[in-house]
Amino acid sequence: MIDVTRDYLDKCRRMIATVEKQSEDIRKAAGWFAASILAGRMVHVFGSGHSRIMVEEMWPRYGSFPGFNPIVELSLTFHNLVVGANGQRQAMFLENVPGLAARILRNFDLSARDTAFIISSSGCNVVPIEMAERFRQQGIRVVALLTREHAAQSISKRQDGKKLGDFADLILDTGAPAGDAMIRIPGLDTPVSPGSTVGGAMVVNAVKAEVARLLTEAGHPPKVLSGAAVVGEERAAQLFEQAYDEHAHRLAELYRRVGDSPAAAAGR
Template identity: 80%
Template sequence: MTQDYIQKCRAILDTVAAQEAQIQQGAQWFADSILAGRMVHVFGSGHSRIMVEEMWPRYGSFPGFNPIVELSLTFHNLVVGANGQRQAMFLENVPGLANRILRNFALSKLDTALIISSSGCNVVPIEMAELFQQQGIKVVALVTQEHAAQSMSKRADGKKLSDFADLILDTGAPVGDAMVTVPGLDTPVAPGSTVGGAVLINCLKAETAKLLTEASRPPNVLSASVVVGTDRAVSLFEAAYDEHAHRLAKLYEKVGTASYVSGE
C-alpha cells in the first residue's frame, strides 16, 4: 500500500512539473500585486483550507497573501454535533455567502486571487472567483481537473470554478481523489490532491519570491533560528507580521460606508 501511494504521488509530481509555465504566470501576477503594495487573496473551503495555510503564514513563507479562512466552512475536528461537518458542507453551498465574506474588504484591480477547490463545484468558492473577476481581479484556480470534469456543480446554472478563472492549475489527483485500492475493500483510500496542491502552492511561493527579489524587494521570509540565528529569526518574524498588518490595513481603511475616520 505504501509503495502504491508513493508511486502515484510521483505521477502527481510529474503533472505539477508539466505546469511550470502556468505556475510562473501565476507567480508573476502575484508578484505584481505584492510589489504594488496590495495582496493576493487566498481562499478555500473544506479541506482546501490546508492550502491556504500552506501559503501563509508558516516557515518559508512571506507577507503579501491574505488568507481568507471561514471557520464555519473549515472547522472539521468536531465532526458531529455543534460546528460539525454536516453544517460546514451545507454552508459551502449557500449562495450569497461569498459576497458577505468579501464585504469585509476594499478590493482593488491591483489585487489577485488564488481559489482552491478540488472539485471546483461548491458554490462559495465559485462565487468567490466570480466576484473577484467582477472587480477586475485576476483569478488563479487550483483544482483537480479530472475530478472536476466528472463532478456536477452545486450551482444552479451549472458553472464551475474553472468558468471564472484566468489561470487553472491541476493537482494531478484522480477522480474521487483517493488513490489506493485495498484488496477486499470496495472504496479507495489515501487522497492525493493535498500532495499536488501543496507542491503547487510552494512552487508558486518560490517563483514569487524570486520575482520579488529580482525587483529589489526581497521578501521577509519566516525563517527558523537554526538557519538564520535567533536574533535574525525574531527580526524576520516581527517584520513579516508588521508588513502583513500594513498590507491588511489597506483592505480595511476605506471598506464599505465612509466615515470621518476613513476620510472621503
C-alpha cells in the same frame, strides 16, 4: 501482499510530473501575484473545506512571506468536532449557500491591482465558485487550483452548472484522480488515501518560490518566516516581527476604506 505504501508513493511521483508540466502556468500565476505585492496590494487566497490546508500552506508558515491574505472561514473549515455543534454536516451545507461569498468579501476594499488564488479540488461547491465570480467582477485576476480530472467528473452544486474553472483566468491542477482517494485495497470496495493535498502543496510552494524570486529580482526581497536553526535566533525573531508587521500594514489597506468604495458597495 500488496505494497500499498509503494503504490501511494508511485502515484505521488506521477503527480510531481503533472505539476512539472505546468511550470509555465506556475510562473504566469507567480508573475500576477508578484505584481500585486509590488503594488502594495495583496493576493487573496481562499479555500473551503479541506482546501483550507492549501491556504495556510501559502501563508503564514516557515518559508513563507507577507503579501497573501488568507481568507479562512471557520464555519466552512472547522472539522475537528466532526458531529454535533460546529460539525462537518453544517460546514458542507454552508459551503453551498449562495450569497455567502459576497458577505465574506464585503469585509474588504478590493482593488483591480489585487489578485486571487482560489482552491477547490472539485471546483463544484458554490462558495468558492462565487468567490471567483465576485473577484472577476471587480476586475481581479483569478488563479484556480483544482483537480482537473475530479472537476471534470463532478457535478456543480450551483444552479447554472458553472464551476470554479469557468471564472478563472488561469487553472492549475493538483494532479490527483477523480474522487481524490488513490489507493485500492483488496477486499475494500472504496479507495483510501487522497492525493490532492500532496499535489496542491507542490503547486502552492512552487508558486511561492517563483514569487519570491520575482520580488527579489525586483529589488524587494520578501521577509521570509525562517527557523532559528537556519538563520539564528536573533534573525528569526527579527524576521517574525517584520513579516507580521508588514502583513498588518498591507491588511490595513484592505480595511481603510471599507464601505466607501464601489467595490464594497457591490457586496452589500
